[in-house]
Every structure is written in structure tokens, then in C-alpha cells.
Amino acid sequence: xxxxxxxxxxxxxxxxxxxxxxxxxxxxxxxxxxxxxxxxxxxxxxxxxxxxxxxxxxxxxxxxxxxxxxxxxxxxxxxxxxxxxxxxxxxxxxxxxxxxxxxxxxxxxxxxxxxxxxxxxxxxxxxxxxxxxxxxxxxxxxxxxxxxxxxxxxxxxxxxxxxxxxxxxxxxxxxxxxxxxxxxxxxxxxxxxxxxxxxxxxxxxxxxxxxxxxxxxxxx
Numbered sequence: 196x197x198x199x200x201x202x203x204x205x206x207x208x209x210x211x212x213x214x215x216x217x218x219x220x221x222x223x224x225x226x227x228x229x230x231x232x233x234x235x236x237x238x239x240x241x242x243x244x245x246x247x248x249x250x251x252x253x254x255x256x257x258x259x260x261x262x263x264x265x266x267x268x269x270x271x272x273x274x275x276x277x278x279x280x281x282x283x284x285x286x287x288x289x290x291x292x293x294x295x296x297x298x299x300x301x302x303x304x305x306x307x308x309x310x311x312x313x314x315x316x317x318x319x320x321x322x323x324x325x326x327x328x329x330x331x332x333x334x335x336x337x338x339x340x341x342x343x344x345x346x347x348x349x350x351x352x353x354x355x356x357x358x359x360x361x362x363x364x365x366x367x368x369x370x371x372x373x374x375x376x377x378x379x380x381x382x383x384x385x386x387x388x389x390x391x392x393x394x395x396x397x398x399x400x401x402x403x404x405x406x407x408x409x410x411x412x413x414x415x
Contacts, residue, residue, distance in 0.1 A: 197237050199290035199332075199339020201277045201362050205238075207270050208252065215259035219243075219270065222252045223278055235281040235295065239363075240337030240374040241265050242281075242295025265297045265374045266336075275363045277337040290339025291332035294379050299323055301335065301375040303367050304349065313354045314343070315367065319375055321348050325385070326377035334376040338362055388415070 203225035211218040221238065230248040236255065237243070243255035262268035270276070282288070305316040317335070319327075324347035327333060331342050333350060340352045359365050367373065 196282045197242070197279050197290075197293040197295050197337070198282055198286075198288055199240075199293045199334045199337065200279065201338055202279050204275050204361070204363060205278045207272055207274045207276060209272060210270065215262065217257045217262060217268070218246070218254055219257060219267070220252055220254045221276065221278070227251070227253070237277075237279040237281075237293070237295045237337050239266060239276050240293070240295065240334050240376060241267055241297055264299075266300060266372050269372075275366065277362050279337055291334075292379055293334045293337075293339060293376060296376065297374040298326075298377050299375050300372045301350075303369050303371045303373065306367070306369060309353055311356055313359060313364075314351060315354060315364075316349055316351045317373070317375075318349050323375070323377055324348060326381040328378075328381075331381075332378050334374075336363060336373045338364070384415075 203223060205221045205223040207219055208222045209220035211220075219238070227248075228250070230245060230253055232245060232248070234245050235242050236245060236253070238255060241257070241261060243257060243261075245253050246256055247254045257267050299320050301317040301319040303315060304318050305314075307314045324345075327342055327345045327350050329342060329345055333340055333342055333352070335352070338358065340354075342350050343353050344351045354364055
């Protein structure tokens with residue numbers, strides 16, 4: 196489990212691709228002296244397991260499913276990635292609950308200046324629209340962000356200067372694809388009400404069955 200508060204940025208120093216799978220060697224740009232074998236580290240919001248490590252590097256394995264679902268398959272040596280270690284019991288929950296399991300890829304559609312901040316509009320597959328709510332939380336490339344506005348297929352976020360400076364967001368351009376994880380609480384609600392809503396349990400197919408009217412009618 197993670198919070199979406201990026202610990203720092205790292206660089207992909209090497210890739211070992213075998214078929215549809217890959218191993219990544221990553222060099223953090225910050226001290227990671229107490230790295231442990233088997234620990235979970237979120238790389239661009241994807242929960243991966245440390246296989247080997249040294250004083251200033253670690254390696255992780257990405258399966259075919261991980262590469263298909265996320266933007267990790269497009270990484271090249273020299274690319275920067277956002278890194279976060281797993282949440283420890285007793286830590287401050289400064290962002291929101293993030294599982295590190297990417298739901299879909301979102302595409303940057305518009306970038307505009309907003310005072311000292313930068314506003315980004317992203318498009319995403321329609322089936323995830325019911326899980327994106329105004330002023331709710333979303334995780335983009337591992338970063339916990341607040342949804343400023345949304346439609347069934349788009350969302351807008353406002354990036355403050357510190358977040359842009361300390362993460363990979365500065366490299367986002369129109370057309371860039373970023374990993375998107377919707378709020379995990381919304382997914383659990385969808386699964387619990389699926390038997391009454393006509394929605395299939397698990398990954399949504401249509402996104403049409405769960406509505407505010409339905410929740411009110413059934414006492415939620």
C-alpha cells in the first residue's frame with residue numbers, strides 16, 4: 196500500500212527485456228541505503244518487488260500484464276521515474292490510499308498555465324468514469340492528486356510548482372501516456388453493489404449501472 200507522495204525521482208539505468216517481460220535497474224536520485232530484498236517500491240505508480248540491490252541501485256521485474264497495463268513498457272535507459280516506498284504502519288497518510296495496481300493509461304490532452312501552477316487535462320477510457328469524482332483523489336504516475344473537474348472521459352488536475360519540480364510531471368507533454376489508478380474505495384463500492392446494479396463484478400465494462408440515483412434507492 197502507498198500514499199501517492201513521491202519519495203523522489205530515479206533513472207532507469209538498464210533494461211533486460213525477455214519476450215513480453217522485463218527487468219529494470221533503477222538508480223534513485225536520493226539515499227536508499229536501507230533497501231530490503233522483497234520490499235515493494237512503486238515505480239511510476241506500479242507496485243514492483245525489489246529483486247536485487249546495491250548501494251545506489253535496485254532491480255525489479257515487470258511481467259507481461261504489468262507492461263500491458265502501464266507505461267513501463269515504453270521506458271528506455273535514461274528515462275526518469277517516480278519512486279515511492281511502501282507505507283509503513285504509523286506513517287502519515289499525506290496523500291490517499293494507493294494500491295500500486297494501475298487501472299488504465301490516461302493521455303495528456305491539454306496543458307495550460309494557471310498562475311504559478313500548471314493545469315493538465317487528461318483523457319481516459321469511459322469505463323473508469325464512474326470512479327472519478329470532482330474533488331476526489333486520483334493517482335497519476337504514482338502521484339496522489341485532487342481532481343479539479345471531470346467528465347465521463349476526462350479529468351483536470353492542478354499541479355503546484357513543488358510537485359512539478361520534484362516529480363516527472365515536468366516532462367509531461369500533450370500526447371504523453373501516464374499510469375492512472377482510481378480511488379480504491381470506489382472500486383470496492385462498485386463490487387459490493389454489482390449484484391443489485393446489473394454491473395459485472397471486477398473491472399467495469401460499461402460504467403453505466405452505478406449511479407447516484409441507484410445508491411439512494413438502495414439506501415447508500
